[in-house]
Amino acid sequence: MKASEGSLAVYRGRPALVTGTGGKISITIGTGRASETLKVREKDLEILHPGPLKSLEDLGEPPDSAPAGSGAADLSGQADVRGAWELIESGGNPVSLEELAELIFNEFTPQSAWAAWVLLAEGLYFTGTADAIAARGILELRAAEEKRLGRARENRDRDVFLDRLRDILRSGSTPDPADPALDRRFLQDVEALAYGQTGKSRTMKDLGRSETPQEAHRLLLETGYWDTRINPHPRRFGVSPVPVETLLEESAGGFIEERRDLTGMPALAIDSPWSSDPDDALSLECLPEGRRILYVHIADPASAIYPGSQADLEARSRGATLYLPEGTWPMLSKETLSRFVLGLGGTSPALTFKLFLDSSGTITETEIFPSIIKVTRLTYEHADRLTEGAPPENGGSGGDSGTGAVLRELFTLGNVNFARRLDAGGVHIALPEIHISVDTAAPFPVVKIKPIPSFRSADMVRECMLLAGEGAAAWAARRRLPFPYVTQETGDLPSKIPEGLAGSFQLRRCMRPRSISARPGWHRGLGLEAYTQVTSPLRRYSDLLAHQQIRAALQSLPEEGRAVLDEETVLFRLAAGDAAAQALTQAERSSRAHWIAVYLEGRLKQRNGPDLVWEATAVEKRGNALGIFIPALGLETYLGNASIPLNETVTVRLKAVRIPETEIIFVEEK
Secondary structure (H helix, E strand, C coil), X not given: CCCCCCCEEEECCEEEEEEECCCCEEEEECCHHHCEEEEECHHHCEEEECCCCCCHHHHCCCCCCCCCCCCCHHHCCCCCHHHHHHHHHHHCCCECHHHHHHHHHCCCCHHHHHHHHHHHHHCCCEEEECCEEEECCHHHHHHHHHHHHHHHHHHXXXXXXXXXXXXXXXXCCXXXXXXXXXXXXXXXXXXXXXXXXXXCCHHHHHCCCCCCHHHHHHHHHHHCCCCCCCCCHXXXXXXXXXXXXXXXXXXXXXXXXXCEECCCCCEEEEECCCCCCCCEEEEEEECHHHCEEEEEEEECHHHCCCCCCHHHHHHHHHCECEEECCEEECCCCHHHHHHHCCCCCCCEEEEEEEEEECCCCCEEEEEEEEEEECEEEEEHHXXXXXXXXXXXXCCCCCCCHHHHHHHHHHHHHHHHHHHHHHHCCCCCCCCCEEEEEEECCCCCCEEEEEEECCCHHHHHHHHHHHXXXXXXXXXXXXXXXXXXXXXXXXXXXXXXXXCHHHHHHHHHHHCCCCEEECCCCCECCCCECCCECCCCCCCEHHHHHHXXXXXHHHCCCCCCCCCCCCHHHXXXXXXXXXXXXXXXXXXXXXXXXXXXXXXXXXXXXXXXHHHHEEEEEEEEEECCEEEEEECCCCEEEEEECCCCCCCCEEEEEEEEEECCCCEEEEEEXX
16 A cells, blocks of 8 residues: 555554655654654555545544453444454454454544554454454464453552552551552562662552662561561672582592691681681791791681682682671581681691791791691680780680790781881771671561770781781792782872871772782782782682692692693682672672661660760861761761861761661761
8 A cells, every 4th residue: 555645654653644755755643742743764654544534633542452342432332353353263364454444343444444453463363464464363362361361450459559558658557468458579579679680660660769779678668578687788789698508529539638737736716706717827936036937827628629610619609708797608618617617626627828937027938738737716805815814704724824925926926027017118007897796586686786896916817817928929929820919009198197097097098909910019008019818718719719729839749620720710710709709898898887777777766865876086077078987886977067176086966867778867966
């Protein structure tokens, strides 16, 4: 059918009125103010009726094909969709659009042509093109009709749900979970949005609310579908707290490794009281003329986790152990931890880093070998008390004078190394820390926040771990071993840095992100020419990879699959593990903010004056805003229009908490 002025056409699924011919075809689409005139190629049009049609408004509304006999106002009583389908289906031959319009409406007009085309496009009863329209088979039709009825029921249920939900949101009431009108399956898309698994939510759109994870989180809290015990942040960063179940692979050929027996040497594993997976321990030998030998014993999972094995791939995909206030999800399986965590049994396998130190604390030689050790576990508080000659709390046998003497020597060594690093340009940043624990089993989550005391033994352990990383980096560099080296630039340090807490915050802002490379380089922040991390192979994939490379280099007859990895392979595995570890870091940071917000919201609900006031320290001035740090909460935030000198104390009062945004607002207490 050729286009002529006044004919009815279809353009991109919409009705179009032909208003001019010759060259390109002039058409009008839309009606009223929404009408639009276009020039298109004739081949882009499908002519439905030759016309004449004065206006698209004359088309009216197409019929509803579900109940037979329904239709537009001007076709009322004429439409017999079901009858037409039966005739075409029984005849078995396709018909044209004109024939279909005459069968259904007893006439072929622009109105009936458009209505017939809509029924064809809908695809319930008919299929094909305007020139060859066939009836669907009876089984297809029944399935389509059932599907349509199901959609209709779904839409009715959704409308009831939305009305009930709007009533709940307006009244601020707590919904009854047994309310039949509150069909919670319609909140599943909201939940997916809150978890960051999708960027769209039909329910949020129907309610006229922003389709953001934060707004979805707010709706779920308001409806009672979630409570504050649900922490959505790990999933938003693609982290799923699911335990590892990958089993270890035993060595091919029943290879049994020789380990150096160091069980006669005290090995001290010092950590926080809540730590359940200690993976390092210390021993020390004092030599004449101020020389020392420091032994850093590290858990040895690389002896059973081969590069490329299932356990290795699983660890790489996780990047690190996930530490959340509500629980810990290890990078390795329970089986691995039970075999390699230090101090769980009578003796423990380890990879020992033997560091020879001169009187200045400089490493002169490093030896690395598999060992077997006997570990004594101490908390930081216990270790500090032993160096003071005091018995541990709660009695016990921890007041060993020999252990106290070793600890005092280790403290001296730690102080020497700290001074050495600062002399080399290292930067020391000391910020108060907190420990957050959450009991989610109670009717409401119980959040506890405790400041972590400063212990000399914690500083000593840090310095010994840095020595191990420095020694391992030098050991690998001498052998030209592709290795996960850690480097860092300090950035532009100001000529004058404030003292106290404000100075530490300013230094932290100046530090550039660390970099991981397969080649050694300066770590300016630590003041070390070369550095790597090797002390947490149970917790960090990069440390596990370092251990795998060390073990491959140590083997004189490496087993199949245990050869030294080349630089390209090391870089690839480092990048994969580091990307996963960065996601964990973001998840952990956001989760801490969530639980602090939950904790403070509980305080705010109690409306107890003293429970809403904290002491803060001024640490930064940014325009009219004052950056403050609240040590008791480990929280950084800002006060508006406050003029407090840096490092001065200011009393602040909690004003508002928004859990979905983890936004906490304080005001100065006057």
